[in-house]
Amino acid sequence: MGILNLGNNPCSLESKALIDQEISYEIEMNDTPRVLSIQSHVVSGYVGNKSATLPLQLLGFDVDVINSVQFSNHTGYKVTKGPILSDTDLDELIQGLAINGLDTYSHLLTGYIGSPQVLNRIASLVSDLKSKNPHLIYVCDPVMGDNGKLYVRSELLPIYKELVTIADIITPNQFEVELLTDKKVSTIEDAWDAIDILHQRGCKTVVISSTEFGNDDYLVAMASSHADGHRRALTINIPKLPTSFTGTGDLFAALILAWMHKTNNLKSALENSINTLQAVLKKTWDYAKAVGDSRHNMELKLVQSKNLIENPQRVVFAVDVNKS
Ligand SMILES: Nc1ncnc2c1ncn2[C@@H]1O[C@H](COP(=O)(O)OP(=O)(O)O)[C@@H](O)[C@H]1O
Numbered sequence: 001m002g003i004l005n006l007g008n009n010p011c012s013l014e015s016k017a018l019i020d021q022e023i024s025y026e027i028e029m030n031d032t033p034r035v036l037s038i039q040s041h042v043v044s045g046y047v048g049n050k051s052a053t054l055p056l057q058l059l060g061f062d063v064d065v066i067n068s069v070q071f072s073n074h075t076g077y078k079v080t081k082g083p084i085l086s087d088t089d090l091d092e093l094i095q096g097l098a099i100n101g102l103d104t105y106s107h108l109l110t111g112y113i114g115s116p117q118v119l120n121r122i123a124s125l126v127s128d129l130k131s132k133n134p135h136l137i138y139v140c141d142p143v144m145g146d147n148g149k150l151y152v153r154s155e156l157l158p159i160y161k162e163l164v165t166i167a168d169i170i171t172p173n174q175f176e177v178e179l180l181t182d183k184k185v186s187t188i189e190d191a192w193d194a195i196d197i198l199h200q201r202g203c204k205t206v207v208i209s210s211t212e213f214g215n216d217d218y219l220v221a222m223a224s225s226h227a228d229g230h231r232r233a234l235t236i237n238i239p240k241l242p243t244s245f246t247g248t249g250d251l252f253a254a255l256i257l258a259w260m261h262k263t264n265n266l267k268s269a270l271e272n273s274i275n276t277l278q279a280v281l282k283k284t285w286d287y288a289k290a291v292g293d294s295r296h297n298m299e300l301k302l303v304q305s306k307n308l309i310e311n312p313q314r315v316v317f318a319v320d321v322n323k324s
């Protein structure tokens with residue numbers, strides 16, 4: 001560190017420059033956004049916190065991680081083994097952070113949480129963290145299932161229905177939107193109606209990670225925000241790869257959080273997130289096609305995509321939709 005190498009003359013011009021540099025590093029460190037991310041951990045592979053942490057770090061965030069489960073691998077494999085965090089485990093971790101004054105965060109991100117008792121704690125955690133930082137942004141990915149199938153316990157649904165009302169940003173997929181609104185989403189108009197219901201319940205920004213309305217070539221992601229009396233609504237067509245991935249929703253939520261913070265612009269955040277995802281998935285799929293598409297080979301190629309995460313290349317673009 002510069003301070004330690006100042007030598008005997010702390011007043012020299014050179015040493016003053018070093019001190020100035022040191023001070024600017026410190027300011028930069030104080031400005032570093034801090035995310036508390038509560039999601040699954042897998043020993044092998046990339047879902048949950050394993051999918052979210054590296055991209056958030058590469059995009060300039062300090063990430064404090066609480067693992068809602070510690071599984072050997074994601075639930076798509078033959079077996080999944082490992083312990084689940086209990087509500088008392090969570091309370092202890094949060095208490096430790098609070099006692100040591102480590103609980104001032106710019107963002108809270110929640111994803112896969114298997115236990116209703118733990119999910120029940122999140123609402124009060126949001127208000128505790130907002131009492132420490134009233135500007136804290138809560139990003140809730142209501143991870144419940146995909147393609148018409150629940151992969152969590154059904155008791156989580158009523159808890160999520162409440163939780164999304166206090167979230168600043170939510171990132172459900174099409175099936176999760178249906179669950180949250182008790183509304184079948186078969187057309188894009190159904191999806192806009194469901195988004196309106198979620199806005200009416202209090203959620204300021206709704207981003208649907210993907211919808212599918214019978215088109216084999218494209219998925220459609222949708223984003224809508226109500227801020228300061230101003231509405232913005234967007235869609236983006238995503239060229240569909242002929243396979244399915246795991247961990248993509250977790251990566252998507254982390255990228256939306258990061259790019260909303262960095263750009264404060266829904267369109268840029270959506271475009272950067274989707275374009276990063278497409279680049280990561282293409283790399284993953286190209287690899288799997290070459291070596292065989294086993295579960296293991298289909299794990300997201302995140303480490304190999306460092307540059308693409310840091311510098312998304314915009315290939316697909318969002319379009320504004322006129323909504324009042
Ligand atoms: N088969 C696919 N082809 C192209 N992009 C995909 C594919 N599957 C997922 N994605 C990308 O991953 C993002 C999140 O995936 P999604 O399936 O909506 O999340 P979840 O895992 O929560 O169901 C989508 O916005 C899309 O960009």
Ligand code: PXP
Binds near residue numbers: 042071073112248
């Ligand atoms: C342990 C775990 N966490 C998170 C997820 C969510 O993955 P995705 O991002 O694909 O919704 C899954 C899905 O299998 C999972 O098994």
